[in-house]
Amino acid sequence: MELSKQTTHPIPDTVFLEKLENFFSTGIKMDLPFAIWRNPRETIIHSTLQLDQESEVPDEIENAPTGFMVSPFEASERHESQFIKSDVLLDSDLNEILLAPGFNDKEGRYENFLKQYAIVNEDKRFDYKDFLEAPTPFKSTKDSYLTLVQKCKESISEGYYQKIVPSRREKFRTEKNFHPVKELIKLCEAYENAFVSLVYLPSQGLWLGATPELLISVDEAYNFETISLAGTQEIRPGFELAQVSWTQKEIEEQALVSRYIVNCFKKIRLREFDEYGPKTVKAGNLIHLKTTFKVNMQEVNFPQLGSVMLDLLHPTSAVCGMPMIPAAKFLQENEAYDREYYSGYLGPVKYDGQTALYVNLRCAKIYKNDMILFAGAGVTEDSDPEKEWVETEIKFQTLLNVIQAQ
Numbered sequence: 001m002e003l004s005k006q007t008t009h010p011i012p013d014t015v016f017l018e019k020l021e022n023f024f025s026t027g028i029k030m031d032l033p034f035a036i037w038r039n040p041r042e043t044i045i046h047s048t049l050q051l052d053q054e055s056e057v058p059d060e061i062e063n064a065p066t067g068f069m070v071s072p073f074e075a076s077e078r079h080e081s082q083f084i085k086s087d088v089l090l091d092s093d094l095n096e097i098l099l100a101p102g103f104n105d106k107e108g109r110y111e112n113f114l115k116q117y118a119i120v121n122e123d124k125r126f127d128y129k130d131f132l133e134a135p136t137p138f139k140s141t142k143d144s145y146l147t148l149v150q151k152c153k154e155s156i157s158e159g160y161y162q163k164i165v166p167s168r169r170e171k172f173r174t175e176k177n178f179h180p181v182k183e184l185i186k187l188c189e190a191y192e193n194a195f196v197s198l199v200y201l202p203s204q205g206l207w208l209g210a211t212p213e214l215l216i217s218v219d220e221a222y223n224f225e226t227i228s229l230a231g232t233q234e235i236r237p238g239f240e241l242a243q244v245s246w247t248q249k250e251i252e253e254q255a256l257v258s259r260y261i262v263n264c265f266k267k268i269r270l271r272e273f274d275e276y277g278p279k280t281v282k283a284g285n286l287i288h289l290k291t292t293f294k295v296n297m298q299e300v301n302f303p304q305l306g307s308v309m310l311d312l313l314h315p316t317s318a319v320c321g322m323p324m325i326p327a328a329k330f331l332q333e334n335e336a337y338d339r340e341y342y343s344g345y346l347g348p349v350k351y352d353g354q355t356a357l358y359v360n361l362r363c364a365k366i367y368k369n370d371m372i373l374f375a376g377a378g379v380t381e382d383s384d385p386e387k388e389w390v391e392t393e394i395k396f397q398t399l400l401n402v403i404q405a406q
């Protein structure tokens with residue numbers, strides 16, 4: 001008997017894709033929080049939806065129910081951390097919509113969801129765009145970014161900071177046949193090492209992304225993991241991973257992020273961690289330097305390590321700067337726009353005993369006929385503003401190379 005050929009990331013079947021699109025449309029129509037995601041190096045597409053709009057953010061991820069966490073770069077009244085409780089589930093493995101075990105549907109919310117799901121399914125004219133807004137106009141020029149990078153450099157050379165990560169955003173028109181779920185599937189196919197997600201939060205909009213950066217993960221066997229990721233080069237034709245070389249500036253920039261993580265371990269007097277790297281890793285159209293840190297939480301008798309490190313790490317010097325508090329203040333005063341959920345973190349909590357939160361990079365906020373992309377670059381004393389600008393451009397390409405946009 002001939003065995004069917006195994007692919008590393010098979011395309012989900014059309015029946016599932018129809019269900020997923022319908023799940024998405026129902027969530028948008030009912031204005032309920034939901035998330036659709038694919039873990040790095042896995043094939044299953046997961047989705048989860050909460051049947052009401054109340055977000056109860058757990059104090060500690062260890063005590064959280066199953067759900068999906070979304071946090072902004074900086075918590076404020078306008079953008080808070082949100083927890084999407086897993087009331088309704090759909091994944092490409094089981095291929096059917098399920099109500100979470102133990103959910104009591106006495107108010108008929110699930111029944112109503114299924115009713116709306118059936119209506120949307122029949123409605124050939126349903127268009128998610130009818131439920132999204134147009135973005136508020138804004139100006140972002142190359143010159144203003146170059147000036148910002150220059151200001152970062154000056155403040156660094158005055159000795160206040162070692163590193164700052166200024167970012168910017170840019171608006172792109174989405175093409176007529178752009179559909180968030182189809183774009184998500186394309187990103188899954190293109191980037192098997194990325195955490196790919198599509199998240200909708202009522203009043204905070206729709207976010208699509210393919211991030212290479214893990215913030216923290218904790219698995220069933222009490223293994224904790226975090227990474228330091230920095231230094232960026234574009235992959236060019238004929239590129240070979242083994243031949244890559246890094247400049248002193250990039251090596252130091254990434255070492256700063258690693259030092260930041262080690263300092264967080266020191267603060268909690270944790271000495272037993274394993275460190276692997278730095279090594280060069282591929283992230284879509286880019287390569288970065290990455291060091292992995294691992295801790296066995298049972299061996300060090302630290303069951304809350306996940307939530308403790310989450311509090312200490314975010315925002316890391318990969319997306320904010322060093323020292324963290326002054327760098328965050330610098331960005332607040334000089335970046336001149338609201339990052340919202342870009343460079344915050346997001347990911348599944350307690351799914352099959354596993355929590356994995358990723359830094360929300362290489363992401364876009366999706367509007368009616370546009371999307372806004374976000375990207376930043378690590379600036380040190382030796383940065384060249386023009387090169388940092390180019391770096392943000394090529395970071396936009398991670399999504400643009402795959403997504404239909406003009």
Ligand SMILES: C=C(O[C@@H]1C=C(C(=O)O)C=C[C@H]1O)C(=O)O
Pocket residue numbers: 165167213229230231232288318319361362374375376377378379395
């Ligand atoms: C800030 C971003 O990326 C971060 C900054 C990097 C850098 O400065 O080289 C590399 C990877 C990420 O940690 C982004 O993608 O927007």
